Amino acid sequence: MGIFDRGLDKIGRFLTRVLVKESSGYQPYTPSDPETLSRTLEPGDILLVEGNQFVSASIKYLTQSTWSHAAFYVGDVLGATDPKHGGPCVLIEVNLGEGCVATSLDRYKSYNTRICRPVGLTKEDRQQVVDFMISKIGLKYDTRNIFDLLRYFFPTPPVPVRWRRRMIAFGSGEPTKAICSSLIAQAFQ
Numbered sequence: 105m106g107i108f109d110r111g112l113d114k115i116g117r118f119l120t121r122v123l124v125k126e127s128s129g130y131q132p133y134t135p136s137d138p139e140t141l142s143r144t145l146e147p148g149d150i151l152l153v154e155g156n157q158f159v160s161a162s163i164k165y166l167t168q169s170t171w172s173h174a175a176f177y178v179g180d181v182l183g184a185t186d187p188k189h190g191g192p193c194v195l196i197e198v199n200l201g202e203g204c205v206a207t208s209l210d211r212y213k214s215y216n217t218r219i220c221r222p223v224g225l226t227k228e229d230r231q232q233v234v235d236f237m238i239s240k241i242g243l244k245y246d247t248r249n250i251f252d253l254l255r256y257f258f259p260t261p262p263v264p265v266r267w268r269r270r271m272i273a274f275g276s277g278e279p280t281k282a283i284c285s286s287l288i289a290q291a292f293q
Contacts, residue, residue: 126156128229136217138191138209145209145219147179148230150288151195154216171218173197174285175207178234182206196237197286204243222292236291 135267152171156166166170174212175197184193191208198204225233 107202126161133216135214136209136212138213141209141217141219145177145194145232146221147181147229148222148225149177149179150220150222151175151177151212152220154217156215169286170216173199174220174288175212176233176237176291177205177286178237181234182238186210195244196241197247198243198245200245203245204240206241233291237287240287 113159132227143149153173153175154170155172163287164170177194178196179194180192185191186193189210191210193206193208195207195209195211196204197207203257234283265287
């Protein structure tokens with residue numbers, strides 16, 4: 105990792121601490137019931153989440169969407185309990201500051217959520233996607249994507265011209281790092 109990348113990584117970690125703080129005033133219209141979600145979700149489904157962090161507001165603004173996060177439902181195959189939120193770990197997601205982790209539906213009981221179900225997949229296809237997501241637990245979050253978000257707010261980046269070309273690509277491109285939507289997209293390729 106070069107000096108430029110180390111510097112960006114350090115700035116990314118600082119921004120992460122700021123961006124994961126909850127913004128005030130978030131009121132869910134219809135909070136999610138983990139039991140109802142558990143009965144409804146099938147392995148391979150994607151749970152869309154309306155987040156309440158500062159980074160969520162930026163994502164919703166840039167994507168013109170209500171949803172700022174996506175988690176992948178794997179079912180009860182992990183056999184683990186979420187120590188932070190309670191309940192069985194049935195979701196795999198990539199979070200800023202955490203990376204790729206398994207978590208429970210209880211994490212999102214005070215958020216607006218929607219289920220996105222892929223159509224046309226066989227049982228084998230679903231299992232292949234589930235296996236892919238499970239194999240990615242432990243990946244780091246791609247903090248370079250924070251800079252990609254910030255680029256939209258600065259028409260001309262405040263960096264020397266020779267560095268701008270390196271800022272064009274989305275994310276770091278490293279196979280050991282991901283964001284929530286990119287990992288789910290990879291799973292379905």
